[in-house]
Amino acid sequence: MGRSPCCEKAHTNKGAWTKEEDDRLIAYIRAHGEGCWRSLPKAAGLLRCGKSCRLRWINYLRPDLKRGNFTEEEDELIIKLHSLLGNKWSLIAGRLPGRTDNEIKNYWNSWIKKKIRKPSASSTSITPSSNEQNSQFGYAQNQQMDLLNQELATKGQIQDTLFPLPCPPFMFDIGLALEGSNGNVDGKIDQFLQENTGLMNTETWQVNQNQEMIQPASFTSTLDSNCLPPLMENIESMLPIEVQSCSINVQGQMTLDCLQRNELNEWVDTQQCPNFYFWDQAEGHLGGQEIYPTSSNMGTILSSYPSSL
DNA sequence: AACCGATTCAACCGCGACGTA
DNA sequence: TTACGTCGCGGTTGAATCGGT
Numbered sequence: 226m227g228r229s230p231c232c233e234k235a236h237t238n239k240g241a242w243t244k245e246e247d248d249r250l251i252a253y254i255r256a257h258g259e260g261c262w263r264s265l266p267k268a269a270g271l272l273r274c275g276k277s278c279r280l281r282w283i284n285y286l287r288p289d290l291k292r293g294n295f296t297e298e299e300d301e302l303i304i305k306l307h308s309l310l311g312n313k314w315s316l317i318a319g320r321l322p323g324r325t326d327n328e329i330k331n332y333w334n335s336w337i338k339k340k341i342r343k344p345s346a347s348s349t350s351i352t353p354s355s356n357e358q359n360s361q362f363g364y365a366q367n368q369q370m371d372l373l374n375q376e377l378a379t380k381g382q383i384q385d386t387l388f389p390l391p392c393p394p395f396m397f398d399i400g401l402a403l404e405g406s407n408g409n410v411d412g413k414i415d416q417f418l419q420e421n422t423g424l425m426n427t428e429t430w431q432v433n434q435n436q437e438m439i440q441p442a443s444f445t446s447t448l449d450s451n452c453l454p455p456l457m458e459n460i461e462s463m464l465p466i467e468v469q470s471c472s473i474n475v476q477g478q479m480t481l482d483c484l485q486r487n488e489l490n491e492w493v494d495t496q497q498c499p500n501f502y503f504w505d506q507a508e509g510h511l512g513g514q515e516i517y518p519t520s521s522n523m524g525t526i527l528s529s530y531p532s533s534l
Numbered sequence: 535a536a537c538c539g540a541t542t543c544a545a546c547c548g549c550g551a552c553g554t555a
Numbered sequence: 556t557t558a559c560g561t562c563g564c565g566g567t568t569g570a571a572t573c574g575g576t
Contacts, residue, residue: 241544241570263561279562280545315564330565331543 238272242281246271250278251286284327291323295332303329 238246253269259282262275271278295303299321306317314326314333321329 239546261561262563274546276547276562277545283563284544312565326564327544334566335542 237266237274237277239277242273242285246273247281247286250282254282254286280327284325287325289323290325295324299324303333307333 249269249271253265253271257268262279264275265271265278266273266275269278273281302321303317306320310316312330314330318324318326318329
């Protein structure tokens with residue numbers, strides 16, 4: 226026994242919406258407002274699933290939608306937000322008035338594909354990763370990765386956006402950051418962006434001199450089609466013993482949960498998750514709170530662990 | 535003009551989160 | 556605590572369109 230269907234599929238239309246259906250939906254929502262999508266189709270005289278109505282309205286019919294190409298500013302913002310939020314399209318869309326999560330997702334996916342497929346003369350070697358997700362593309366993953374990285378490294382504006390920090394870039398789990406935010410998601414994201422994009426200035430990060438600065442073009446490891454840049458740096462060469470997952474609570478305080486490396490590696494292996502960044506001996510401030518590598522010589526922040534599971 | 539591969543984007547699907555009884 | 560209903564999200568699909576030959 227599975228989940229009951231969200232609507233009576235036998236009596237619902239699927240596929241492209243007609244002008245008449247659009248008109249009915251618009252008229253109904255103008256008269257009654259959004260909400261109660263399940264009952265809306267019947268009330269509006271539509272032979273559509275409630276979910277379909279919601280999607281049509283949100284992605285296409287809403288009067289406040291901005292149509293047309295993305296501006297450079299929007300481009301930059303999307304990249305910046307994606308580097309922080311990952312595939313949280315709805316959160317990203319929330320920062321771009323008039324844009325929908327679906328639109329941004331499509332845009333991102335086509336943009337990344339374009340980047341990956343762009344030909345290039347050179348191709349430096351990349352250590353093949355054992356991660357099986359590398360094979361999810363039907364082509365030479367490593368080479369394409371390299372091309373992408375080269376492009377990113379040479380595209381000044383985007384690079385500045387992606388790597389504005391004197392410290393290694395990394396990703397946070399915004400979900401954790403927002404935990405307990407009591408609905409003030411916008412405020413938290415604003416705060417989060419301020420703290421982590423423009424943002425973390427030179428004073429706030431002091432990377433150990435022995436720590437080789439990570440250059441964008443040197444990215445190795447995995448990349449899925451939805452995540453840029455790849456943020457796992459040579460996990461096999463990590464020094465390790467002990468790593469920590471990092472989350473930020475609503476007060477901006479860091480919560481560090483220690484994980485054994487084995488445990489981490491096991492988890493990483495099971496994930497198709499390039500959203501990690503590791504670094505040694507990083508110290509600095511985050512969320513107004515000082516960060517120091519703890520007992521081990523490796524201060525590591527994991528993004529997305531394990532809350533996104 | 536016709537064909538065909540590439541790209542775009544609207545729509546669908548399944549699942550998790552959340553509220554409520 | 557559990558079961559159920561609803562909503563919203565993210566991944567995926569496939570039809571339409573574009574662009575090259």
